[in-house]
Amino acid sequence: MKKLFLLAAFALTAMLTQAQQALWGGSQIVSPEVHDNNTVTFRLKAPKAVKVQVTGDFLPTQKIKTPFGEFDGPGYADLVEKEGVWEWTTPEPLKPELYSYTFLVDGLRINDPSNVYMIRDVQSVTNVFIIGGERADLYKVNDVPHGNVAKVWYNSPTAGMKRRMTVYTPAGYEESGKRYPVFYLLHGMGGDENAWSELGRAAQILDNLIAQGKAKPMILVMTNGNISQEAAPGETSNGFVAPSMQLPKTMEGSFETAFPDVVKYIDSHYRTIRSKKARAIAGLSMGGFHSLHISKQYPDMFDYVGLFSAAILPDQKMDSPIYQNFDAKLATQFAKKPALYYIAIGNTDFLYKANCDYRKMLDEKGYKYEYFETGEGHIWKNWRIYLTEFAPKLF
Amino acid sequence: MKKLFLLAAFALTAMLTQAQQALWGGSQIVSPEVHDNNTVTFRLKAPKAVKVQVTGDFLPTQKIKTPFGEFDGPGYADLVEKEGVWEWTTPEPLKPELYSYTFLVDGLRINDPSNVYMIRDVQSVTNVFIIGGERADLYKVNDVPHGNVAKVWYNSPTAGMKRRMTVYTPAGYEESGKRYPVFYLLHGMGGDENAWSELGRAAQILDNLIAQGKAKPMILVMTNGNISQEAAPGETSNGFVAPSMQLPKTMEGSFETAFPDVVKYIDSHYRTIRSKKARAIAGLSMGGFHSLHISKQYPDMFDYVGLFSAAILPDQKMDSPIYQNFDAKLATQFAKKPALYYIAIGNTDFLYKANCDYRKMLDEKGYKYEYFETGEGHIWKNWRIYLTEFAPKLF
Numbered sequence: 001m002k003k004l005f006l007l008a009a010f011a012l013t014a015m016l017t018q019a020q021q022a023l024w025g026g027s028q029i030v031s032p033e034v035h036d037n038n039t040v041t042f043r044l045k046a047p048k049a050v051k052v053q054v055t056g057d058f059l060p061t062q063k064i065k066t067p068f069g070e071f072d073g074p075g076y077a078d079l080v081e082k083e084g085v086w087e088w089t090t091p092e093p094l095k096p097e098l099y100s101y102t103f104l105v106d107g108l109r110i111n112d113p114s115n116v117y118m119i120r121d122v123q124s125v126t127n128v129f130i131i132g133g134e135r136a137d138l139y140k141v142n143d144v145p146h147g148n149v150a151k152v153w154y155n156s157p158t159a160g161m162k163r164r165m166t167v168y169t170p171a172g173y174e175e176s177g178k179r180y181p182v183f184y185l186l187h188g189m190g191g192d193e194n195a196w197s198e199l200g201r202a203a204q205i206l207d208n209l210i211a212q213g214k215a216k217p218m219i220l221v222m223t224n225g226n227i228s229q230e231a232a233p234g235e236t237s238n239g240f241v242a243p244s245m246q247l248p249k250t251m252e253g254s255f256e257t258a259f260p261d262v263v264k265y266i267d268s269h270y271r272t273i274r275s276k277k278a279r280a281i282a283g284l285s286m287g288g289f290h291s292l293h294i295s296k297q298y299p300d301m302f303d304y305v306g307l308f309s310a311a312i313l314p315d316q317k318m319d320s321p322i323y324q325n326f327d328a329k330l331a332t333q334f335a336k337k338p339a340l341y342y343i344a345i346g347n348t349d350f351l352y353k354a355n356c357d358y359r360k361m362l363d364e365k366g367y368k369y370e371y372f373e374t375g376e377g378h379i380w381k382n383w384r385i386y387l388t389e390f391a392p393k394l395f
Numbered sequence: 396m397k398k399l400f401l402l403a404a405f406a407l408t409a410m411l412t413q414a415q416q417a418l419w420g421g422s423q424i425v426s427p428e429v430h431d432n433n434t435v436t437f438r439l440k441a442p443k444a445v446k447v448q449v450t451g452d453f454l455p456t457q458k459i460k461t462p463f464g465e466f467d468g469p470g471y472a473d474l475v476e477k478e479g480v481w482e483w484t485t486p487e488p489l490k491p492e493l494y495s496y497t498f499l500v501d502g503l504r505i506n507d508p509s510n511v512y513m514i515r516d517v518q519s520v521t522n523v524f525i526i527g528g529e530r531a532d533l534y535k536v537n538d539v540p541h542g543n544v545a546k547v548w549y550n551s552p553t554a555g556m557k558r559r560m561t562v563y564t565p566a567g568y569e570e571s572g573k574r575y576p577v578f579y580l581l582h583g584m585g586g587d588e589n590a591w592s593e594l595g596r597a598a599q600i601l602d603n604l605i606a607q608g609k610a611k612p613m614i615l616v617m618t619n620g621n622i623s624q625e626a627a628p629g630e631t632s633n634g635f636v637a638p639s640m641q642l643p644k645t646m647e648g649s650f651e652t653a654f655p656d657v658v659k660y661i662d663s664h665y666r667t668i669r670s671k672k673a674r675a676i677a678g679l680s681m682g683g684f685h686s687l688h689i690s691k692q693y694p695d696m697f698d699y700v701g702l703f704s705a706a707i708l709p710d711q712k713m714d715s716p717i718y719q720n721f722d723a724k725l726a727t728q729f730a731k732k733p734a735l736y737y738i739a740i741g742n743t744d745f746l747y748k749a750n751c752d753y754r755k756m757l758d759e760k761g762y763k764y765e766y767f768e769t770g771e772g773h774i775w776k777n778w779r780i781y782l783t784e785f786a787p788k789l790f
Contacts, residue, residue: 030637045503153566162541171548242425
């Protein structure tokens with residue numbers, strides 16, 4: 001009997017492994033392989049392919065023409081085939097960063113079947129890997145205490161629905177009995193309540209900054225800024241719909257109007273410090289637009305404001321009272337001397353000029369702000385950087 | 396100025412959409428398309444491909460030979476090309492179910508670039524879709540109150556590490572002030588704390604059963620049964636490693652020994668009913684093995700036990716005290732008359748005979764249990780079914 005059951009245990013493991021591979025094509029190819037010197041090899045088993053390329057944000061960019069002008073798109077590198085396995089190694093070590101890539105096989109864009117790590121950005125899913133070191137170590141899961149990340153449904157009476165958000169509570173929250181400051185972090189157009197925790201590595205960044213003593217322990221609240229939805233695509237009764245960049249009611253005042261519902265929920269369900277000095281709001285692109293308007297509409301709510309590559313549309317004329325009396329509301333906000341008003345943008349961002357104009361206006365009025373400029377444009381690489389710069393300044 | 400900013404707003408939307416597509420190949424192809432009659436059309440734009448197939452669990456199975464015998468693998472269907480777009484429609488309507496599929500393009504297995512909904516099963520990522528109706532409506536997000544799902548780090552002094560688990564709290568938990576029963580739900584070999592919430596649709600199933608009044612509101616705790624890991628692949632300081640079916644310390648007593656740490660954490664951090672009558676444990680495959688041994692090792696802990704396609708290895712001889720005195724411990728467990736001892740398995744499962752033998756032994760000893768048999772084998776379709784059958788019987 002002993003022998004029989006040992007055989008059974010072995011067979012269980014072996015059969016399941018084999019079944020797995022037979023059924024779903026598990027791969028023995030290692031890709032991407034990050035070498036000790038931070039060069040990276042990409043591999044794809046595709047014996048019948050004629051041409052295989054890799055495209056990703058670690059390659060030199062190429063100009064792409066659009067009706068709105070030229071902008072930078074990613075480059076491509078050709079893989080070389082040997083016995084059915086295509087391969088390419090970066091000629092130089094890659095700098096520390098979280099990188100995205102896909103393969104192009106005879107023009108067909110595919111994910112790397114050897115890499116289960118993928119992130120969705122609106123309608124597209126790309127593989128990811130991290131080259132550690134420097135700032136990119138903040139994007140990794142390190143051997144430090146971890147906060148919890150929850151998908152939370154809250155009631156928004158103003159929006160007339162229950163809505164979903166992502167809430168990070170820092171390591172130690174459960175045991176400490178303490179009250180914590182709260183940082184509200186908003187996504188851009190096409191994003192949702194999953195964007196900052198997945199594309200933005202926000203939980204890892206906070207875990208690491210807090211463990212290093214560089215940021216204060218805080219609650220991080222990542223809302224869904226598309227007020228026409230209850231939740232991210234796939235998480236509502238609409239089913240597995242295709243995600244869309246162009247949703248209704250994204251920048252017409254509804255989200256800003258309903259925002260106090262979020263703060264009310266968080267303050268009544270978490271151990272928060274319920275005061276302006278312990279609240280921050282920041283967002284990227286559309287979320288920067290939302291942060292700008294929410295913070296000026298409710299001037300006693302947030303002491304820290306961050307505009308990351310913000311969609312600055314100061315003369316936007318909409319029906320919503322949110323956008324009315326812009327100058328007077330901004331004057332009120334700055335008369336109350338916010339602890340931090342932070343603007344960050346990349347110098348090739350298509351919103352760069354709009355942000356320059358906005359800063360010029362702030363300068364003319366003598367409104368104090370901090371400014372942080374990076375290279376490159378409207379990309380997650382920059383938004384992760386801005387989060388690592390902004391969070392340590394809070395509270 | 397008004398015109399300028401309206402143009403800017405339009406340009407922002409249009410450029411981002413275009414950039415998105417240019418950069419990452421967003422697709423206008425609709426796939427899969429579920430028609431009103433529940434036939435489904437799959438499409439792939441691949442002008443240079445020679446042969447395109449779809450493989451998935453909705454296709455008639457094919458026999459696959461292994462050293463351990465024949466078993467059922469999925470079938471394939473050939474797509475037909477027209478103007479660069481390959482297409483295939485199921486000849487018959489599909490029955491209500493959550494289905495998985497991938498494409499094979501000239502032998503290369505790829506995910507459907509038009510479908511962002513994917514689930515990882517060990518090393519493989521497949522696309523998914525749901526045909527609604529009947530039991531499969533329980534797998535959908537419906538317009539009902541939703542529970543919250545959290546990734547929680549708990550301290551396991553016995554394992555000597557902090558470990559990650561998934562905790563579902565039912566809708567209303569935050570406001571009710573009530574105490575709740577707890578259902579501990581364990582994964583199989585190759586799985587982790589994400590398996591039941593993703594592959595198993597456990598949160599959707601509980602939301603729906605509770606909303607229909609078929610299951611009691613309960614807390615659902617989904618642990619990580621691989622005691623050598625802190626957390627799922629990618630969620631530890633090991634980085635983005637390839638997931639593995641063959642991990643050390645999976646069925647040698649360590650997980651069972653450390654399990655009381657989980658119960659202790661849950662009972663001290665959630666509003667639970669802290670008694671045997673309000674605790675259930677169930678698991679699939681290896682998780683069924685764990686549930687069997689944990690429930691008999693701690694006979695005053697769980698009143699409800701579920702073995703789903705359990706890896707029954709009753710004569711396993713290991714050093715761990717967990718497996719010693721099997722007969723005596725089982726006698727003690729059944730002398731205490733568990734409220735439910737539930738065994739479910741598919742009649743083509745490779746563990747079917749081991750489960751028959753185990754039931755025969757229970758019968759001989761007069762130990763009462765419920766038995767539920769389905770068709771097919773060791774697959775997630777069955778485990779979702781068993782969860783929908785088991786949860787309504789609890790508490």
